[in-house]
Amino acid sequence: MNRRRYRAAVATLIAVLVLSGCAAIPTESQPEAVPRERTGQPTQEVPEPARGLDPLSVVREFVRASAEPTSDHAAARAYLTGDSRKQWRPDQTLTIIEDQFGTVYATGREQSADSAERVVMVRATNVGRLGSDSAFIPADDQVLVPVRLRLQQDGQWRIIEPPDTIMVTETDFNESYFRVPVYFFASDSTALVPDVRYVVARPQSGLPARVMDLLLAGPSNGLTGAVRNPLGDAATLESNVTGANDGALVVPLSGVDETSEQERRLMVAQVVRSLQHVTTSRIRLLAGGTALTPGHIDWLPSELPAYEAVSSPSSELPGLMTAGGRLVSLGNGQAIEGPAGTGAYNVESAAQSINGQQLAVVERTGDGARLRVGDYGGEGQLVDLPATSLTRPTWRPATSSDKKSGELWTVADGDKVVRVQRTPEGKWAPQSVNASEVLAVGPITGLRLSRDGARVAMIAGGQLVVASVVRAADSSSITLRSPRILQPSNLVGVVDVDWVSQDTLIVATSSDSIPVARVPVDGQRLDKFNSSNLTPPMRAITAAPGRPIIVADASGLWTASDVGDVWRPHQMTRPDAAPFYPG
Structure with a gap:
């Protein structure tokens, strides 16, 4: 029996049951991912729903039809009563749910005592929402939304109280938007x-x-x-x-x-x-x-x-790595010139400016850490920033590609986000950044400015967080606003993060199941990298536009260019190396 005949037979059977007094209405529809046929072009005429659908099926099909926004969601309105079709004014957002969702009958006082009415609960996991500005906002909570239906004179169940917000499945959203x-x-x-x-x-x-x-x-x-x-x-x-x-x-x-x-x-x-x-x-x-x-x-x-x-490192800059307390070139494996390469500093982490002209170094000193900033290959100036720990520095881009940067960032002791600015006298002075909204998530153990300087990616409480960098008109103060946790269910134990491009991140985690992943800046999806050849735990990762990704695991350095690639040993691999591209 083909699919259409099967549906017709089921519809006929349900219609008989409805007309016989609704005695056999099912109590629950099991969660399932239902394939949806699409024509690829909207049509002016919206067909009426199949006849004989029970309340659970009406609500399920209503959710599926909500993915088609044409003509003010006419396809979804077809599942409403005549008055409700005219009166329904959903808000300007979309709630995006996982493909597998359930529809169940409400119980107790939530259920109508009228046998001609039913309240169905949509039970799903929230993936995120599309705001009124058409931007995706990630989420990770449970959805339980009531939908009230009434049996019409023609024996068909229709919705009389639809949700205030349109719900669509993740697959339908990706197909329709x-x-x-x-x-x-x-x-x-x-x-x-x-x-x-x-x-x-x-x-x-x-x-x-x-x-x-x-x-x-x-x-x-x-x-x-x-x-x-x-x-x-x-x-x-x-x-x-x-x-x-x-x-x-x-x-x-x-x-x-x-x-x-x-x-x-x-x-x-x-x-x-x-x-x-x-x-x-x-x-x-x-x-x-x-x-x-x-x-x-x-x-x-x-x-x-x-x-x-101004936001892309030159291809002539191969990148660097820390190894044995020194800075070494990723290109030839040789120590760089100056005290950072000779061992004069006990280098714990470092960052090279986007144009390659400057260097910031975190050195370990007994039970503390200190920051040095200066020209590449030269002796760095000590910054007055006492701390037990400092995250790897990150540079703000210069105003043009031929100028030096005047600002870099780090996090002191997990709870103080600091920007270090070059003063008119040529000194480097720290200033606090308002990061209260991010610190509410947890201690910050990693921070990377986007190479355009407008956003910042952070590791807070082991989770990946992205926020915008909002500067006062005179740049006297900075606030991190609109922080969003990306892929909170999948990305746990994040150990390092970097920007593949201005709108895409690469992360390394302590998880055996997802050691390396790629995530868009809004967190709308997650692409898991091939884990072949990697030996957990991951220790560090770096990326840049047009460059291969380099990850440091328990055995050394590995490189890959895309999600499906098998990781290959980096030619300059060392067991204690931590790689980084300029930025």
Whole structure:
């Protein structure tokens, strides 16, 4: 019997049971992942639900239909009564649940005494939610949501009290929504910062317009205050984003008349980089009917200036490692020049600036640790930062690729996040960072600034936490805001973290089941690396754009380029080495 005939037979049987007095309504539907057939394009007419569905099945199918947002969730409204279809006003968020979820009848006072009414509880694990800003916010709690149904005159169960928030399964969400980074700029440099968002995937032809809507609305709540938006609040679309006869995608802006040519060039970068994931067409940027930037009307991503230069280490910098209290090159295995390489310092950890010109070293001194900062190969200046322990330093990018950085970060004794700034006199002075929201999670044992400086990844209480770096207007103070624990159920015992790219992290853990994993900056998924050849526990990890990942385990250094790769011994492996790329 094929699937359609089977469903028809079941529907007929259920209809008979309903008409005979509802005596055989099941008490629970077991959690299961139900495959969903999709046409790939929305249709104007939404079919009515199959006849004869019991209340549990109605609610389950309602959840599955909620993944289709077309026509104000018309597919989900089909499971509501006539009045409820008109009155339902779900909030502007999505609750994303695991694929396996259950529907059970409420018990006790929660259940209706009226035999023509039923209250069904949706029982699931919350994966996260999509906020009103279209950004994903991770979660890890249990969902138990009541849904009230009533038996209609035609013998069909329909929902009279739907949930206030739309629920979709993780698989359905990934099929119905498209992940896209929209771009803003670091607060005081030309480093582009990706802001990961999700837009409705169909129809595909409308993706550019939906991305432009997000870009013009500004950064997500999690990045507000941490990035600069050259488009500002005044920029809007003069008319729809459309395709021209010559194949270009026309983006007609308005509200940018008072902006400088420099700001307009930054706007070009924002728009072109944000649209490159949803179109291969040339982007025709207009303002008032003419080119947004004089003499250049059509743009491709390859024509943009190298804004990533300030946030990407040069390929000529092979990276370093600590070994035996010294700093050694990952390229040739030789100790570097200067006291950090000769053994004059008992090096515990270190960080090289993104452009390679500077070095920060944590050295072990008896029962304490101290920080030295200076030029690469030179003698570092001691920073007045007494501490028992200091995390491996991390550099903020310079304002341009040919300048030196004026700031680095570390964590003292697990509870003091410190930025160390270069003073006008050339000294290095520590200043506290407000990290109270992160410290509520647990002691901080690792910290890495993103190479654009807008975010920070931390290990707090053994968990992976990402927060935005919000600076006061005069940069006199910094607060870590909107901290989010990524993959809290899967990533436990995190021992090290680094940035593969500006929106992707790589982590090493003490777990035998997930020793190394890749996680997007919003934590929406987790990609587990092949664990072949690795010997737990992991000790350290490093990554950078366009570079192989290097992990240090119990036996030495191993390298891989992607999730499915088998780890290979690093050519400069040492059993006590801890590797790091610039940043």
